[in-house]
Amino acid sequence: MKKVTGIGGIFFKCKDPNAMNEWYKTHLGIDAGQYGASFEWLQADDATKKGLTQWTTFKETTKYFEPSTKDFMINYRVDNLEALVEQLKSEGVTITDTIEDSEYGKFVHIIDLEGNKVQLWEPKDE
Numbered sequence: 001m002k003k004v005t006g007i008g009g010i011f012f013k014c015k016d017p018n019a020m021n022e023w024y025k026t027h028l029g030i031d032a033g034q035y036g037a038s039f040e041w042l043q044a045d046d047a048t049k050k051g052l053t054q055w056t057t058f059k060e061t062t063k064y065f066e067p068s069t070k071d072f073m074i075n076y077r078v079d080n081l082e083a084l085v086e087q088l089k090s091e092g093v094t095i096t097d098t099i100e101d102s103e104y105g106k107f108v109h110i111i112d113l114e115g116n117k118v119q120l121w122e123p124k125d126e
Contacts (some may be wrong), residue, residue, distance in 0.1 A: 004077065005078060006053070006077040007054065007075070008053060008121040008123065009053055009119070009121075010074060012056075012057060012058065012072045012073075013062060015059075020084065036056030037056075038052045038053070039054075040052055047111075049116075051123065052123065066117070068115055073117050073118065073119060074119070075119040076118065077121055077123055080122065081122035084120065085099060093111075094110060096109040096117065103124070105121055107120070109118060118124060
């Protein structure tokens with residue numbers, strides 16, 4: 001079974017997300033709105049399909065990364081999230097929540113070997 005298919009997003013904590021967004025816009029051209037910036041690209045195995053990678057800042061006081069105490073969280077794009085979650089459970093991987101189905105796709109969070117919270121995403125790409 002194919003598992004991770006790419007990086008879906010990079011999320012990080014900062015003292016002032018608005019100031020950080022403005023710095024990145026001014027110096028690196030990343031224009032982040034309320035939910036961050038989305039980078040659109042074409043999928044390698046089918047150039048007719050688009051994909052997105054998300055870049056988002058969070059307040060340093062966010063609880064979203066818990067139970068991890070790290071300042072970053074990576075989102076990995078995956079195929080067949082339900083099957084992958086079942087496999088990860090059988091391998092003893094900590095799953096922190098249930099699969100959420102949204103307009104962007106399906107999401108779930110796991111904890112890696114060193115306590116990093118990792119988001120898995122089965123996208124609904126165009």
